[in-house]
Amino acid sequence: MNLQALEGSETIVFLDNLVLGAGATGMNLGDILVTLVTFLLLMALLKKFAWGPLMGIMQQREELVASEIEEAEKNRKESANLLAQNEKLVKETQANMAEILDSAKKQANAQREEIIAAANAEAARLKESAQRDIAAEREKAIEAIREEVVSLSVLAASKVLSKEISEADNSALIKETIAKAGELK
Amino acid sequence: MNHTAPEFTWQITDSFGLTFNLSTVMMLIISAAIVFLIAFVATRKLALKPTGMQNFMEWIMDFVKGIIQSNMDWKTGGRFHILGITLIMFIAVSNLLGLPFAIAIDGDLWWKSPTADPTVTMTLAAMILVLTHYYGIKMRGTSHYTGTFFSPMKFMFPLKLIEEFANTLTLGLRLYGNIYAGEVLLGLIATLGASSVLGFVGAIIPGMAWQGFSIFIGFIQAFIFTMLTMVYMAHKVSADH
Known part of the structure; x- marks a missing residue:
C-alpha cells in the first residue's frame, strides 16, 4: 500500500485497527475448534440437565391439562344425562300423584254415598220397629184395662150382692157399671 | 484502544499449528458456564405448577417455540427447539458479558x-449453515435438496450458490459488527471519562445511554440470530418451499 499517497499516517493506523480481527493474524483455527466444542458441549449438557427435564415437565403438564379437560367434558355430559333422568322421574311422579288423588276422590265419594244410604236404611228400620213396639204396647195396655174392668165388674157385682139391694137398684147398678165399662173400652 | 489479543500457538508440526486467542477461549468458557448455571439452577425444582426461575425458563422455551412455529410447522421444527434455546441464551449472555467492563493486561484485551x-x-454462522444443509438432505432427500438450487429457474443456480455464502457471511458478521461496534464505542466513552473530571462528567450520560442501548442490542441480536437460523432451516426442510 502506498502510504505516502495518503495524508496523515495516524488516520491509517486508526483505520487499520478497525478491520476484521484487529490485532489477530488471520483466522484462528484453534478459536474455531474451541467455539464449536464449547457450543456443542453446552448444548449437550443443557439437553441432559436442563432442557430435557424441563421439556418433560411441560409435556406432562400438557397431558394433565388435556386429561382434565376431557374429564370435565365427560362429567358435564354425565350430569346432563342425570338431569334429564331426574326430570323424567319428576314428571312421572307428578302424573302418578294426580292419578292416585283422582282415584282417592272417587273412592271417597262412593264411600260417602254408601254410608248415607246405609244410615237412611237404618233410620227407617229403627222407626218401623219403634212403631211396631208402640202398637204392641198399646194392645197390651188395652188388654190389661179390659182385665181390670172385668175384675172391677166382678167386684161391683159381689158388693151389690152383699148389700141386699132392690131389684131396681140392682139393675140400675149393673147398667151403670156396664155403661162405665163401655166407656172405658 | 489499540489492544492486542493474547495469542497462543500450538505448533503441531513445523508447518501446521493451531492458534488460540486465549481471551476468546476464556470468555467462551465463561459464557457457557453462566448459561449452564442459569439453566441448571432454574430447573432443579421442577413442578407441574411452575414457580420463580422455572417460569422464566419456560417463557424462554415458549418464546423460541414461537420463533420456530412462525417459520415451520412444529412437527418439522420441534427437533430444533434445543438448538434454538441454547443459541439464544448463549449469544445473549455472550453479548452482555463485554458491557460492564473490559480488562486489558499489558495491552492484551482479556475481558x-x-x-x-x-x-x-462466523464459526457459529457456518455451523448453522452446515446444519441447514445436513437437515435439508436428511429430511427432504438428496434429489429435492439438489433441486432447490435450480428452482424456480435453472439459470438461478449461481445466485442460489451466492445466497448460501451471503447468508453465512451476513449471519456471522451482523452479530460481530453490532457487538464489536458497541464495545468500541463503550471503550471510547470510557477513555473520555477517564481523561479528566470534566471528561467524566461529559461521559457519564452517554456512557449510561450507550450501555442501556447495548443491552437492548445484545438481546435483539440474539433474537435475530436465532430467528434467521430458523428461517434458513425452514427454507431447507419445509415442504411448502
Whole structure:
C-alpha cells in the first residue's frame, strides 16, 4: 500500500485497527475448534440437565391439562344425562300423584254415598220397629184395662150382692157399671 | 484502544499449528458456564405448577417455540427447539458479558464479549449453515435438496450458490459488527471519562445511554440470530418451499 499517497499516517493506523480481527493474524483455527466444542458441549449438557427435564415437565403438564379437560367434558355430559333422568322421574311422579288423588276422590265419594244410604236404611228400620213396639204396647195396655174392668165388674157385682139391694137398684147398678165399662173400652 | 489479543500457538508440526486467542477461549468458557448455571439452577425444582426461575425458563422455551412455529410447522421444527434455546441464551449472555467492563493486561484485551470476535460469530454462522444443509438432505432427500438450487429457474443456480455464502457471511458478521461496534464505542466513552473530571462528567450520560442501548442490542441480536437460523432451516426442510 502506498502510504505516502495518503495524508496523515495516524488516520491509517486508526483505520487499520478497525478491520476484521484487529490485532489477530488471520483466522484462528484453534478459536474455531474451541467455539464449536464449547457450543456443542453446552448444548449437550443443557439437553441432559436442563432442557430435557424441563421439556418433560411441560409435556406432562400438557397431558394433565388435556386429561382434565376431557374429564370435565365427560362429567358435564354425565350430569346432563342425570338431569334429564331426574326430570323424567319428576314428571312421572307428578302424573302418578294426580292419578292416585283422582282415584282417592272417587273412592271417597262412593264411600260417602254408601254410608248415607246405609244410615237412611237404618233410620227407617229403627222407626218401623219403634212403631211396631208402640202398637204392641198399646194392645197390651188395652188388654190389661179390659182385665181390670172385668175384675172391677166382678167386684161391683159381689158388693151389690152383699148389700141386699132392690131389684131396681140392682139393675140400675149393673147398667151403670156396664155403661162405665163401655166407656172405658 | 489499540489492544492486542493474547495469542497462543500450538505448533503441531513445523508447518501446521493451531492458534488460540486465549481471551476468546476464556470468555467462551465463561459464557457457557453462566448459561449452564442459569439453566441448571432454574430447573432443579421442577413442578407441574411452575414457580420463580422455572417460569422464566419456560417463557424462554415458549418464546423460541414461537420463533420456530412462525417459520415451520412444529412437527418439522420441534427437533430444533434445543438448538434454538441454547443459541439464544448463549449469544445473549455472550453479548452482555463485554458491557460492564473490559480488562486489558499489558495491552492484551482479556475481558470482552466472545461475540465481539468475528472468528466466533462466523464459526457459529457456518455451523448453522452446515446444519441447514445436513437437515435439508436428511429430511427432504438428496434429489429435492439438489433441486432447490435450480428452482424456480435453472439459470438461478449461481445466485442460489451466492445466497448460501451471503447468508453465512451476513449471519456471522451482523452479530460481530453490532457487538464489536458497541464495545468500541463503550471503550471510547470510557477513555473520555477517564481523561479528566470534566471528561467524566461529559461521559457519564452517554456512557449510561450507550450501555442501556447495548443491552437492548445484545438481546435483539440474539433474537435475530436465532430467528434467521430458523428461517434458513425452514427454507431447507419445509415442504411448502
